[in-house]
Amino acid sequence: MLEIPESKTISVQAGNTLIGKRITKVITATSPHKFAFYCGDPAEYLNLLAGRQIQSTKGHGMFVDLYCDENSCITIGDGTNMRYYSSDEQHPEKHQLLIEFDDGSFLAFTVAMYGGIWAYLGIFDNPYYQGSKNSISPLDDAFDEVYFDHIFKSVTKDLSLKALLATEQRIPGLGNGVLQDILFNAGIHPKRKKSTLSDFQKSELFHSLKVTLDKMTTMRGRDTEKDFFGNVGGYETILSKKTINNPCPNCGHQIVKEAYLGGAIYFCPACQAL
Numbered sequence: 704m705l706e707i708p709e710s711k712t713i714s715v716q717a718g719n720t721l722i723g724k725r726i727t728k729v730i731t732a733t734s735p736h737k738f739a740f741y742c743g744d745p746a747e748y749l750n751l752l753a754g755r756q757i758q759s760t761k762g763h764g765m766f767v768d769l770y771c772d773e774n775s776c777i778t779i780g781d782g783t784n785m786r787y788y789s790s791d792e793q794h795p796e797k798h799q800l801l802i803e804f805d806d807g808s809f810l811a812f813t814v815a816m817y818g819g820i821w822a823y824l825g826i827f828d829n830p831y832y833q834g835s836k837n838s839i840s841p842l843d844d845a846f847d848e849v850y851f852d853h854i855f856k857s858v859t860k861d862l863s864l865k866a867l868l869a870t871e872q873r874i875p876g877l878g879n880g881v882l883q884d885i886l887f888n889a890g891i892h893p894k895r896k897k898s899t900l901s902d903f904q905k906s907e908l909f910h911s912l913k914v915t916l917d918k919m920t921t922m923r924g925r926d927t928e929k930d931f932f933g934n935v936g937g938y939e940t941i942l943s944k945k946t947i948n949n950p951c952p953n954c955g956h957q958i959v960k961e962a963y964l965g966g967a968i969y970f971c972p973a974c975q976a977l
């Protein structure tokens with residue numbers, strides 16, 4: 704899924720690869736998908752995008768934008784995979800959109816469970832997108848302890864740390880995936896209530912959030928996700944579906960998986976006591 708480290712990584716890779724290329728072809732889905740979302744009719748995307756040149760890219764929250772000339776833009780959201788292929792590679796059999804460039808290279812967009820592939824002129828009027836684009840990223844210096852404190856104080860005292868950090872998009876792009884290692888590194892259980900944290904623990908949490916997301920991004924995303932070229936990310940997750948049977952790297956205790964608030968949580972019961 705696209706969370707902060709992956710949206711940033713993919714946007715940088717896409718920028719390095721695509722800027723200056725001109726779109727020549729748009730091929731609609733070879734495999735229609737009930738939960739692939741578009742702006743209007745994707746059959747119109749050819750009219751909108753043919754001849755457009757990629758000028759810049761931006762990753763924010765759970766979105767990646769490809770900005771073209773003439774004020775047109777392509778945006779993908781969480782759940783959509785955007786993969787680059789060189790001109791000597793075959794089109795994949797199944798996709799939900801394919802865009803070809805003047806040098807024969809192309810992008811294939813695929814959706815697993817659900818996801819958006821939006822092409823539009825001007826502004827994309829989606830509240831989650833706008834909230835993400837206008838927010839301060841934890842990767843930015845402006846996301847400091849004062850800013851974090853402001854988010855912390857904006858919710859009720861009984862809220863759990865998972866609910867606080869990874870629901871309602873209070874911090875766009877901080878989802879259930881990256882949450883696990885942020886809380887592990889801070890030594891805090893996902894179900895801990897906000898009001899039970901000491902000032903010291905709150906500060907530890909802030910630093911873990913910054914350092915963990917920065918490391919995940921520097922390492923080209925998590926090892927549970929794929930980048931723009933289809934390669935697995937270089938950040939080795941401590942707590943994820945890949946490490947479920949591993950002992951805790953700190954204490955050797957068995958890592959536990961539970962369902963909580965619409966997704967799996969992983970934790971070490973010793974290092975992250977409730």
Ligand SMILES: [Zn+2]
Pocket residue numbers: 951952953954955956971972973974975
């Ligand atoms: Zn442990």
